[in-house]
Amino acid sequence: MYGRYIDDIFMTTDQSIEEMNIQLEKANNKDINIKISTSINTSVHFLDVTVINESGHLRTSIYHKPTTEPYVLPYTSDHPRHIYRNIPYAALLRAARICSNVEDFHSECIRIDMSLLLNKYPAAFITEQFQRFFHLNDAISVSSQLNKDAYQRLHKISLHQSTRREKKLREGP
Structure with missing residues (x-):
């Protein structure tokens, strides 16, 4: 699965964390002006959505920033x-x-x-x-x-x- 909003990207993969880190490091080294920050976990916040991987099934809910009134x-x-x-x-x-x-x-x-x-x-x-x-x-x-x-x-x-x-x-x- 892949999702993009301007310069924010969300993706899932079957690759191991080590394999993903190698790929992301290669991508980070391609252009010194572009820096990729990553969040690799079973739960991530993407824009206003919390995405949780529950045994291979993605569960989504609304993410509320802790400081939001x-x-x-x-x-x-x-x-x-x-x-x-x-x-x-x-x-x-x-x-x-x-x-x-x-x-x-x-x-x-x-x-x-x-x-x-x-x-x-x-x-x-x-x-x-x-x-x-x-x-x-x-x-x-x-x-x-x-x-x-x-x-x-x-x-x-x-x-x-x-x-x-x-x-x-x-x-x-």
Whole structure:
């Protein structure tokens, strides 16, 4: 597996750590202006994702930097109401895309809920927006019980949902 975002690269390999270190050392010596820093482990943070190798299966969850505050747009700020509705929806969609298992998704839902409460979102509003997310994504059973099969469907569907920009590009001018 290989993933790249600008100058960040993630990859998995069947090579031994020693073989990988030799390859990376060769790559590091090719150009003195390019330095490759590595993290070789069964668990790594890549961008905003924690990737864990569990017996050959990759498990992903959202990585939160330890210094990050649980800050979102305060409910008391003066913005159009649709903005507030989109904040929980976008956070839940991000969690469904990144978390590969229902337990990590559930933990992230709790984190989102707490973050919204800390930023003065009314509890009833939060509940309503969570239900809206699960209803629109045909995943009510994920919200009412930790249904692994239903969550896997939600995870796969959310991974393949086009962004607004992708939809516009497909539609053309």
